[in-house]
Amino acid sequence: MNLTLEEIQNFKGKYPKQIWSLFFSEMWERFCFYGMRGMLVFFMISQLKFGDEQANLQYGATQAFVYAFTFVGGLFADKILGFRRSLFWGGILMIIGSLILAANPHDYFFLGISFTVVGTGFFKPNISTMVGKLYKPNDTRTDAGFSLFYAGINLGALLGGYLCIAIGKGEMFSHLIPESKRWNVAFGLAAIVMVVSLINFIFTQRSLGPIGLAPQKINKDGSFSPLEKWKEYGVYTLSLIFIPLIMIMVSVPQYTDYFMWTVGPLTLLYLFYEMTKVTAPERKKLWAALIFIIFSILFWGIYEQSGGSLSIFAANNLNKDLFGLDPNGVNNSGGAFFIIFLAPLVGLLWIWLSKKKLEPNTINKFGLGFIFLGLGYYILFGTKFFANLQGITSLNIFTIALLVITFGELCLSPIGLSIMTKLSTEKLQGMMMGMWFLASAYGQYVAGQIGAGLAKVKSGATNHDALITYTDGYKQLGLYALIAGVILILISPFVKKLMQGVK
DSSP states (O other): OOOOHHHHHSOOSSSOTHHHHHHHHHHHHHHHHHHHHHHHHHHHHHTSOOOHHHHHHHHHHHHHHHHHHHHHHHHHIIIIIHHHHHHHHHHHHHHHHHHHHHHOTTTSHHHHHHHHHHHHHHHHHHHHHHHHHTSOTTOTTHHHHHHHHHHHHHHHHHHHHHHHHHHHHTSSSTTTSOGGGHHHHHHHHHHHHHHHHHHHHHHHGGGOTTTTOOOEEEOTTSOEEEOOHHHHHHHHHHHHHHHHHHHHHHHSHHHHHHHHHHHHHHHHHHHHHHHTTSOHHHHHHHHHHHHHHHHHHHHHHHHGGGGTHHHHHHHHHBOOTTTTOOHHHHHHHHHHHHHHHHHHHHHHHHHHHHHTTOOOOHHHHHHHHHHHHHHHHHHHHHGGGGOOTTSOBOHHHHHHHHHHHHHHHHHHHHHHHHHHHHHSOGGGHHHHHHHHHHHHHHHHHHHHHHHHHHTOOOTTOOHHHHHHHHHHHHHHHHHHHHHHHHHHHHTHHHHHHHTTTOO
16 A cells, blocks of 8 residues: 555544554553553562662662663664664564563663663654654644544553453462463563554555655765665664673663763764754754653652552552452553543643634643642652551552542643654654653662662661651652642743744
8 A cells, every 4th residue: 555645644534544554553562561661669679689779779770761762763763774673673673582581580680671661662763753743834633633643552551451460460360370470471461462452553654655754865966865774774783792791771760870970971962963953943843842851750659659668568568459450450451441541631621722722832831730740649659648557558548549640640741742743853753752761761760769868768667667758758749849830830821932933
């Protein structure tokens, strides 16, 4: 089906048909990713016998490299591979990593994780960019499309986030899976769904027309020709060389510190260099994108406690008063559950407000995201008032906090993906999407540092003491989020001018 880009973008109705195929590929990839994420801290503490503080630092390092490598993956996709080849190569590496963990998660944990880190870097930023390519510039339906796509992400997160950790802990299918093989099966499930994702994408390519094809070089006579094959094979070879390096970096958190303090400034310098080659209006839009990126670091640093300190909090301090569900499973998948139902409604709300000329601009939506995030963390603080003397508190109240935090995520994350495609220049779309995820890497790194700080409970402290330490920490995080939200709303007129009419 040789569709032109114009034919794809001139679709009728609310959504382009190609978005559904990309939806399912991303859904299964997110099953793999969030299934892995949900298992990391609990597996390190219960199986590898790491302390709480060390597990948080390892979690932060692992997740930071996952998102940091999306910048590299986006850059290689822009310059050499194209979005399709990059996505497929990333998927293969993720499958290999999951199979290594399925075979022997105790002895080859960091090797398997390193394959999935590099694989995710090639997969994640490029499928989001292809979604953006389905729409013409300034198409008012773009936000609704990304909200739908984000629902797909969270359907995968819901299934993977609950099933993998529940199988590993023996909360599900324990009568079918021997105790010694539970974690092998949990990691193996991630590999199976990743295979499904890639098979779906093979069929998806037929309807994508020119979207995601490898870039071509311009000859002296103005004609185009394919890039040299050695460049493509060089990317594959280099990414394999990265795996042992990532393995060393992730297994020793201090190396992650050095990396994060280096890569951020270098990335900014490269962006500033690229900004010298664009027009003044394009430069202003890139400055606006940078403001969104910087604030997103703080957002994810607070939000991503779900994979770190909240995982420990769920295991040690929550009961099962929510339909008997496993607290870790709820922590990993509760937000995704709410998003599946709320994302379409919030998307329709923005459309309705737009018709009434009442829709908040993008920067105000970011501000609202921080305010909801802060309120959610104040509710997490409030769980201390429902605790018994053993430090066990209500999963129901915890889940209400996840609901409020989800409203904050819906104000920021799907719109963030959309605004990066709108504010980027044509030649920098993969890079800017990579920078968006690089900001998430810094957020994950900050989250690990925060979680490690919260885990420093005094020696000899009771479980109730630990609960007080964690909940007081969540109160502080809630305050920081509220302050950031107010600042964003106050500077929104300035940022709106930089955006040059982009909505």
